[in-house]
Amino acid sequence: MSDVLEVRDLRLRFRGYSGTSEVLHGISLNIRAGERVALVGESGSGKSVTARIVLGLLQELPSAQVDGGLFFEGEDLNRLSRRQWRALRGTSISMIFQDPTSSLNPVFTIGTQFAEVLRRRDPRLSREAADERAGTLLQSVSIHDHARVLGAYPFQLSGGMNQRVVIAMALANHPSLLIADEPGTALDVTVQAQTLKLMHELVERSGTAVLFISHNLGVVREFADRVFVIYRGRIVEQGPTPAIFEDPGHAYTRALMAAVPRITGGGLPELSDSESAFLEPMVVHEGDTA
Amino acid sequence: MTPLLSLRHVSKTFGSGPRAVHAVRDVSLDVAQGECLAVVGESGSGKTTLANMILGVFGQSSGEIWFDGKGLPVRRTLEHRSAIQLVQQNPLSSLNPKRSVGASIRLGLDVFGIGARSDRWRLVEDALEEVGLPGHFRRRPPAALSGGQCQRVAIARALACQSRLVILDEPTSALDVLVQARVLRLLEDLRRLKGLSYVFITHDLSVVRNVADRVAVFRAGKLVECAETRAIFEDPQVGYTRQLIGAVPVIADDELKLRESLSGGLPA
Numbered sequence A: 001m002s003d004v005l006e007v008r009d010l011r012l013r014f015r016g017y018s019g020t021s022e023v024l025h026g027i028s029l030n031i032r033a034g035e036r037v038a039l040v041g042e043s044g045s046g047k048s049v050t051a052r053i054v055l056g057l058l059q060e061l062p063s064a065q066v067d068g069g070l071f072f073e074g075e076d077l078n079r080l081s082r083r084q085w086r087a088l089r090g091t092s093i094s095m096i097f098q099d100p101t102s103s104l105n106p107v108f109t110i111g112t113q114f115a116e117v118l119r120r121r122d123p124r125l126s127r128e129a130a131d132e133r134a135g136t137l138l139q140s141v142s143i144h145d146h147a148r149v150l151g152a153y154p155f156q157l158s159g160g161m162n163q164r165v166v167i168a169m170a171l172a173n174h175p176s177l178l179i180a181d182e183p184g185t186a187l188d189v190t191v192q193a194q195t196l197k198l199m200h201e202l203v204e205r206s207g208t209a210v211l212f213i214s215h216n217l218g219v220v221r222e223f224a225d226r227v228f229v230i231y232r233g234r235i236v237e238q239g240p241t242p243a244i245f246e247d248p249g250h251a252y253t254r255a256l257m258a259a260v261p262r263i264t265g266g267g268l269p270e271l272s273d274s275e276s277a278f279l280e281p282m283v284v285h286e287g288d289t290a
Numbered sequence B: 001m002t003p004l005l006s007l008r009h010v011s012k013t014f015g016s017g018p019r020a021v022h023a024v025r026d027v028s029l030d031v032a033q034g035e036c037l038a039v040v041g042e043s044g045s046g047k048t049t050l051a052n053m054i055l056g057v058f059g060q061s062s063g064e065i066w067f068d069g070k071g072l073p074v075r076r077t078l079e080h081r082s083a084i085q086l087v088q089q090n091p092l093s094s095l096n097p098k099r100s101v102g103a104s105i106r107l108g109l110d111v112f113g114i115g116a117r118s119d120r121w122r123l124v125e126d127a128l129e130e131v132g133l134p135g136h137f138r139r140r141p142p143a144a145l146s147g148g149q150c151q152r153v154a155i156a157r158a159l160a161c162q163s164r165l166v167i168l169d170e171p172t173s174a175l176d177v178l179v180q181a182r183v184l185r186l187l188e189d190l191r192r193l194k195g196l197s198y199v200f201i202t203h204d205l206s207v208v209r210n211v212a213d214r215v216a217v218f219r220a221g222k223l224v225e226c227a228e229t230r231a232i233f234e235d236p237q238v239g240y241t242r243q244l245i246g247a248v249p250v251i252a253d254d255e256l257k258l259r260e261s262l263s264g265g266l267p268a
Helices: A047-054 A082-088 A110-121 A127-140 A146-150 A159-172 A189-206 A217-223 A241-246 A251-259 B047-055 B078-083 B101-112 B117-130 B135-139 B147-160 B177-194 B205-211 B229-234 B239-246 B253-262
Strands: A003-016 A019-032 A036-040 A064-072 A093-096 A177-181 A209-214 A226-231 A234-240 B005-014 B021-031 B036-040 B062-067 B084-087 B165-169 B197-202 B214-219 B222-228
Touching (some): A003 A047, A019 A234, A047 A064, A047 A209, A110 A146, A127 A159, A159 A189, A234 A241, A234 A251, B021 B062, B047 B084, B047 B165, B084 B147, B101 B135, B101 B147, B117 B135, B147 B177, B177 B197, B205 B229, B214 B239, B222 B229, B222 B239
Parallel strands (some): B036 B214, B084 B165
Antiparallel strands (some): A226 A234
16 A cells, blocks of 8 residues: 655754754654554654654754655655645644644634634635534534534633544545644543544544554554654654554563553552663564554 | 541632632541552542642631641641642742752751751752752752653652652653653652652552552542542442543553453543
């Protein structure tokens, strides 16, 4: 099956007053059509910058130096003009951020913001038609009193409601790739579980490929088909989700899993302080899920 | 044995009339000496309001709070304030960015008059070493420390005041999983070593399972279930507790089995 996204030997450096520092040391990953791929790592490992590079946001920073191949549906993203890249965002590639309440604009109603999203694909769409489309989309994320929600401001809705609005917006223009950066982390555990279940159903139905960025291994296990584990700007392990969870091969992946507290008990894990083994070469699990 | 902390029919209402918010309603619970009581619930369930009443940030609307066999007045004495300490969720925002971390720790010693004046920097260094940081870190500002190190400083600050009860308000939610595991281990070791009591406020049930002796489940200001940790996870009596456990993302098959056996289903 063809790749929706392919990232080849991606490097990122930031120039600062004290010289340059390399943040990504050549990472490669691919996402096939309709596949859910997770990128797992701790804070500072380079997960979110990867997402921002795919969206072309980081390239606009003068201090960032990005090298490496980026291909979206076979097209070389590096050869796009700023304008063409911009046209992709919100239409073919969309993104969901961690905190839904701060990713929506507090001074516009949900309806206004929804119309703006829909007009990215269809610039001449009237407000009435936009509201109608938005209504159907909100229905699909189990928001049934859509008239009230469309007239409301983000702060008048709960966090879980806002997250569902954001999901509906992200999928409104039928993107082929959805980037979800820690969705649900800011939500309560029950709301997070509902939101993920909903997102799972929607992307399955629409065949959207997902790049799922998270630090929560439990969430990843439930959501992703394939997993890439990232540590300090390097991919240390990759493979289908069941293989990674049943037989983690890399010392870092094993340490991550050992550190997760279990609901079946068993006490707190004993962790060694040595992290030298985390720099071992990458472990690749063969076998495909797609 | 009398419990260290005891709440009897404690309620807290903000505002009055039809728009009053009943943040905590008629809660009674005990924390024994050396015990770790977990307080779990979703946002808005009254966990933090409860903590603020125990700390004396504001008084309760009704009910009584007892500490070490005596009723706690709303205006706390220095002794009460040093005995009940708080560790907050985000260490970077709970430590003063303009002070060295040593100065932040020392402030408590000065206010509560702990140790001789000339001796206090040594006490600060001892406190840092106790949480696994080198003593010379006392000269550093919080910005020069990682999140996990800052949280260790916050713990050192709470313990340096000779506290007996520590309120841990989501102490590891802002930390990465490897760092979280180390901080939890540290908290557990310190509790055993010093016979401390913890009120561990969190929404992460998998952490609760591994650190708490007992669990109090809150929903909309009410205490809906309170039992030994094992009982809560293996045989929850209340549907809401089942839902909470059922929503925890898990990584192992035996966890999945436990979760499915409870299968309360998600709330609509």
